[in-house]
Amino acid sequence: MSTINGVRYDEKDYSWLNFDHGLCVRCGVCVDMCPMDVLHFGEHGYPYMRYRDDCWYCDVCTFVCPRQAISMNELPYLIR
Amino acid sequence: MYHVKQADLVIIGSGAAGTMSAIYAHRVDPKLKVVVLDKSKMETSGGAGRGMDALNTVALPPYSQPEDVVELLTKVTEGVLDQDVAYRFGEVCPRMVADLEQIMDRGKGDLFPVDEDGNYQLLYLHPINKPLLLPMDGEEMKRALAHAVRETGAEVMDRTPALKIITSDGKVCGVLAVNIRTGHYYYIKTKAVCLTTGAAGRMGLSSSGYLAGTYEFPGCSGDGYTMAYEAGAELVNMECFQANTLLKDHQGPSCGYVAAPRGAYTINPWEQRTWSHGYSSGDSKMGSWKRFAQGKGPIYLKMDHLPEEMIQIIEKIQWGNERTSRGLFHHGRQQDYRNANAVELAFAEEIGVCGGHSSSGVLSDVDGATCVPGLYVAGDVDGGLPHSYLGGALAMGGIIGEAAAHFAAGVPEPAQRSGLKAWLRKEAEEFEAPLRREGGLPTTLVEYKARTRVQYYLKPPKNPVFMEKAAWWMERIRQEDLPQIQAVDMHDLLKAHEIKSILRVGEMMARSSLFRDESRWGYQHWRTDLPAKKPEWDRAWVVIKKGPEGGMELEKRPVPGYKWDYPTAMEYAYPDLEFDTGPMFEKGPEWKNPTDDPWMKKHLDAQGMATPRLFMPKEED
Numbered sequence: 001m002s003t004i005n006g007v008r009y010d011e012k013d014y015s016w017l018n019f020d021h022g023l024c025v026r027c028g029v030c031v032d033m034c035p036m037d038v039l040h041f042g043e044h045g046y047p048y049m050r051y052r053d054d055c056w057y058c059d060v061c062t063f064v065c066p067r068q069a070i071s072m073n074e075l076p077y078l079i080r
Numbered sequence: 081m082y083h084v085k086q087a088d089l090v091i092i093g094s095g096a097a098g099t100m101s102a103i104y105a106h107r108v109d110p111k112l113k114v115v116v117l118d119k120s121k122m123e124t125s126g127g128a129g130r131g132m133d134a135l136n137t138v139a140l141p142p143y144s145q146p147e148d149v150v151e152l153l154t155k156v157t158e159g160v161l162d163q164d165v166a167y168r169f170g171e172v173c174p175r176m177v178a179d180l181e182q183i184m185d186r187g188k189g190d191l192f193p194v195d196e197d198g199n200y201q202l203l204y205l206h207p208i209n210k211p212l213l214l215p216m217d218g219e220e221m222k223r224a225l226a227h228a229v230r231e232t233g234a235e236v237m238d239r240t241p242a243l244k245i246i247t248s249d250g251k252v253c254g255v256l257a258v259n260i261r262t263g264h265y266y267y268i269k270t271k272a273v274c275l276t277t278g279a280a281g282r283m284g285l286s287s288s289g290y291l292a293g294t295y296e297f298p299g300c301s302g303d304g305y306t307m308a309y310e311a312g313a314e315l316v317n318m319e320c321f322q323a324n325t326l327l328k329d330h331q332g333p334s335c336g337y338v339a340a341p342r343g344a345y346t347i348n349p350w351e352q353r354t355w356s357h358g359y360s361s362g363d364s365k366m367g368s369w370k371r372f373a374q375g376k377g378p379i380y381l382k383m384d385h386l387p388e389e390m391i392q393i394i395e396k397i398q399w400g401n402e403r404t405s406r407g408l409f410h411h412g413r414q415q416d417y418r419n420a421n422a423v424e425l426a427f428a429e430e431i432g433v434c435g436g437h438s439s440s441g442v443l444s445d446v447d448g449a450t451c452v453p454g455l456y457v458a459g460d461v462d463g464g465l466p467h468s469y470l471g472g473a474l475a476m477g478g479i480i481g482e483a484a485a486h487f488a489a490g491v492p493e494p495a496q497r498s499g500l501k502a503w504l505r506k507e508a509e510e511f512e513a514p515l516r517r518e519g520g521l522p523t524t525l526v527e528y529k530a531r532t533r534v535q536y537y538l539k540p541p542k543n544p545v546f547m548e549k550a551a552w553w554m555e556r557i558r559q560e561d562l563p564q565i566q567a568v569d570m571h572d573l574l575k576a577h578e579i580k581s582i583l584r585v586g587e588m589m590a591r592s593s594l595f596r597d598e599s600r601w602g603y604q605h606w607r608t609d610l611p612a613k614k615p616e617w618d619r620a621w622v623v624i625k626k627g628p629e630g631g632m633e634l635e636k637r638p639v640p641g642y643k644w645d646y647p648t649a650m651e652y653a654y655p656d657l658e659f660d661t662g663p664m665f666e667k668g669p670e671w672k673n674p675t676d677d678p679w680m681k682k683h684l685d686a687q688g689m690a691t692p693r694l695f696m697p698k699e700e701d
Contacts, residue, residue, distance in 0.1 A: 007524060007572050035120040035129050036298060037239065037260065037571055051571055053524070054292050059404040060124045075405060078290035079329040080412050 008050055011042040015049045016074050017061065023069035030061040030070060082504045085268040087115040087235075088488040090255045091276060091481075092242040093304065094118040095126025095297075096470055097459030098276035099225035100176075100477030101484070103183070105274075106232035108485035114234040115268055117257050119241030119574065120299050123226040126278060127297045127460070128470060131219035133338055133401040135471035137212050139170040140177060140200040146170025147644065148210040154646040155208060156361045157439055157466050158600055159618045160317055162640050165465050168446045169475050176475040177214070184224040192216055203341040206359045207650065213341060214471075219401050240266065241303065241574060243511060245273055245311040245455065246497075252311070252454030253494035256507060260570045265508050267500065271488040272454040274480050275442065276473075277304030279322070279434035279460035280585040282578070284535030286429035288329045291527060294430060295324055295331050296460070301578035302585035304461035305433075308442045309584065309626055313450040316463040316621040317439040318585075318592035319605045321540060323428035324360060324437070325368045328378070332403035334425050335381055336360070339394050344383045348376045349421060360437065361467075362602025363652035368427040369540075369603050370655070381423040391417045428603070431538050433589060435459070436473060438604065439466035443623065448480035454487060456480035514576045520566025523575040530557050530579055534586045541606045541657075542593050550590040554583045587632065592622045595634045602652050611654040618648070 009015075026045040039061060040050040047070075049055065055076060062070045074080050089105055091098045094116050102116055118125050139149045149170035153161050177200065181191050188194060192214055193201040202211035230236060239261045246254035252273050257266045281296020292298045309315060325334045325346065336346070340358025347353055348371045355367030371377050383391060395417060399407035409415075415422045435441030441463030448456045448464065457464070458480045459473035468476070497503065514520065530553075537550035562580065567573040598614035599606045619639040627633035642648075 007522065007568050007575075033121055033124050035124040035126075036292065037120070053290075054298070056292050056294070056298050057405045058124075058130050060130060063130070063404070064124075072405065072408060074412060075330070075409050076290055076293070079288045079293050079331070080409070 007053075009052045011046075011048040013052070014077075015052060016055070016057075016072060016076055017049055018071045018073050019047055020069045020071070021046055023067045025067060027066065029064050029066060033060055033064045035060060081264045082501070082508070083264060083266045084500065085115065085266055086113065086493070087268050087270040088113045089115070089272045089274065089484050090242075090268050090270040091116045091274040092245075092255065092307070093126070093275070093277035093459075094122040094226070094229065094236065095276060095278055095459060095473065096128050096222070096225065097473040097477030098274065099229050100474050101274040101276060101458065101481035102229045102232060102234050103225070104478040104481030105485040106234065108482050109489060112485055112488065114232070115270070116229060116234050116236045117240050117242050117255070118236070118238055119260070121238045122229065122236055123223050125297070125299065126222070127300070128218075128402070129222050129297065130404055131221055131401045132216060132470050133218060133397050134216050135177070135214045136337055136469035137206070137467065138173040138177065138202070138214050138471040139212065140173055140202060140214065142199055143202045143211050146173075148208070148212060149173075150644050151210065151646040152206050152208050152212060153467055154642070154644065154648055155650060156359075158362070158613070158650060159648045160439060160621055160639055161466065162445070162464060163643055164446050164640065165444070168479070169465055169468060169472055172475045172479065173471065176471065176478060179478070180221065180474065183228045184220060191218065205337060205341050205357070207357050207361060207363070213337065237266070241577075242307060243507070243577065245275070245307045247311050247452060248494060250312060250452065252452060254497070258511065260574050263570050265504060267504055269494050271491050271494065272456065272484040274484050275304050275308055275455060275457045275461060276459045276477060277307075277461050279432060279437070280305050280581070281432050281434060281460075283433070283531065283582060283586060283589075284429070284431035284539065285528065285531035286329070286331055287426070288331070291524065291531070293329070293331045295326055295333070296432065296434065300460065302433075302581040303578065304457075305442070305588070306581040306584045308450065308455065308457065308461070309588075309624070311455060312452050312626060313455060314443040314623045314625045315441065315588060316443045316623055317441070317466065318433055318588040318624055319596050319622055320433075320439040320601050321538065321589065321604050322432045322434045322438040322440070323365055323540065323603060325365070325379070325425050325427050326429060327406070327409070328424040328426040330403070330406065330409045331429065332406055332409075335394070335398050335423070338397050339381060339383060342390055342394060343386050344381055344394070346379050346425065347382045348379050350376060352376065354379055361650060362604040363650040365427070365603035366606075366652050372427060379425045379427065380421045381425055382420075383417045384420050384422070388418070428539055431535055433585060435462040435466060436469050437467070439463060439601075443621070447483035448476050449483060454484075454491070456484045511577065512573065514565045514567035515569075515573055517564070517566040521561055521564045523565060523567055523572050523579065526557065526561050526565050527575065527579050527582070529561065530554075530582050530586070533557070534582070538586065538589055538593075540603050541608045543608050544594055547590045547594045551587050554587040554590065558583050588624050591632055591634060592624055595636075596622050599654055602650060606654060608657060613649075
């Protein structure tokens with residue numbers, strides 16, 4: 001796991017949100033709307049959970065995505 | 081990069097209260113230059129970012145009157161209420177409800193239920209015999225409020241937390257803020273500030289260990305409490321802790337305010353109820369605590385006796401509003417509302433303070449004005465209107481927007497600050513110090529340490545030793561750990577900053593609990609060394625403020641005189657904890673050790689206090 005001091009994560013790291021790259025058009029609405037600043041753009045412009053452990057599992061990202069490209073598969077590991 | 085801006089009014093925090101402040105300030109004066117700051121994103125920030133299912137306490141004639149709000153708040157606050165503020169809130173409830181319908185473009189009977197005569201249908205929940213809870217289909221509320229704010233032309237600065245409220249001659253004159261995505265700093269000269277930053281809701285740490293697993297929105301880390309304190313404002317009721325019955329591990333609401341008015345209640349595995357009503361006041365918290373203290377937990381939300389139609393209604397409301405991950409959580413845990421003992425609840429998993437859910441916050445009057453001219457507060461950071469929930473945030477948010485706009489119209493622009501550039505550079509360097517550190521302490525580690533100490537030492541029942549230790553830990557972490565904290569980027573830097581607030585609020589909670597030398601509000605301020613209310617503390621606040629020497633000053637201050645003679649006490653008793661655990665092991669006459677220890681003294685003389693030997697033999701040169 002490529003974290004920096006356990007704060008920042010990479011796209012390949014464990015995540016409870018799934019971003020369907022076939023549906024995502026990289027519009028950035030989820031990155032803009034995430035209330036905890038968890039989501040950021042990855043290497044190819046797709047969103048991912050850069051600050052995963054700040055996620056409040058509020059579901060805003062799945063709600064605002066205009067392409068239904070985001071799904072919350074489960075809750076954070078420590079609380080699921 | 082540094083930017084200097086000019087405004088008439090700065091609103092810090094754009095949750096329910098902050099958005100209403102902006103809307104009402106614009107109504108008073110459309111030319112008013114308003115800047116809205118939010119550390120998050122206005123459309124989705126705060127406790128109601130994903131919608132809300134009810135206004136928990138509102139007065140809407142003909143079924144309830146402003147006096148009923150006064151009666152409720154007089155009772156649940158047990159003698160620390162400014163009744164004028166409560167009455168003002170009750171008076172403006174109809175206006176606030178009509179505003180919401182208009183802002184959300186929802187007709188009467190759509191957003192809120194009405195009866196056949198067109199009157200709002202209120203439900204019973206509270207520990208008085210009046211209906212004060214108004215259900216709401218409010219999933220879209222926050223985005224509608226945000227849209228209305230943007231329509232006013234206010235300058236909205238998302239991802240831009242305020243760091244400081246600046247005063248000159250004791251009056252508000254500016255706000256310092258930083259954008260955490262660009263790293264740009266802003267000094268905003270202003271005549272007035274509406275502080276609407278929410279609760280101190282990231283204090284204790286729940287047993288899941290997940291730092292963002294909080295009941296309150298995790299961005300609400302008590303910054304408003306700290307900024308107001310540093311600016312010279314007074315805070316009250318910081319000893320009246322928030323300790324909730326919540327969905328175990330999820331930390332979402334126990335669903336009581338949705339389910340209780342519809343027939344649900346809380347029980348333990350032996351079907352013993354925890355309390356007679358489902359309102360989150362100090363008495364019902366004692367009831368939840370009792371079951372765990374008896375070793376008769378866990379507790380559950382009982383719904384399996386309800387008809388299928390009602391269960392589906394509860395599921396629809398709870399899974400589609402406020403915390404929408406609840407359905408997924410229940411599914412993952414194989415929890416079905418139709419089964420007995422399905423929905424496990426936990427109690428007091430994270431201790432914190434909040435005005436809207438409890439009584440703690442910045443002291444304010446009927447206009448939401450604080451003792452600092454130009455500083456107004458509303459919502460969960462407001463201690464002037466306890467137990468007012470979302471309805472109070474919306475209603476008082478509007479009131480402070482109006483009041484601040486009128487105030488701004490009557491005062492001159494603040495003078496240009498001399499040496500501004502150098503001051504800004506110094507502030508930025510101080511804020512960014514954790515970024516320049518190498519090999520320091522990760523923010524997550526320090527936050528974990530602070531919040532575990534808060535939870536362990538501050539969780540009631542309280543005693544003076546635990547409170548002293550809590551205060552000691554807050555100071556120790558401030559002195560030893562903060563100077564070593566390392567942030568990896570701007571996002572992380574905000575975390576380092578928020579930890580300062582957690583420590584300051586934790587200290588306020590400890591010192592205020594020590595100062596009020598009695599017990600009150602059931603579980604919320606239960607001191608085992610003084611387990612009863614004292615008459616001399618009736619109608620008296622503990623007021624905290626920053627003293628002239630920089631230390632925390634506390635004083636006892638009378639609450640404004642009561643105009644309505646409603647009961648000022650809840651129905652509960654503090655239990656006697658000196659229970660009998662039976663006879664202890666008795667030492668016989670042979671159970672005697674020597675009074676000295678020559679064997680250990682011989683070793684001490686030979687080795688001193690040094691570690692006896694190296695783990696690995698020393699290599700020869």
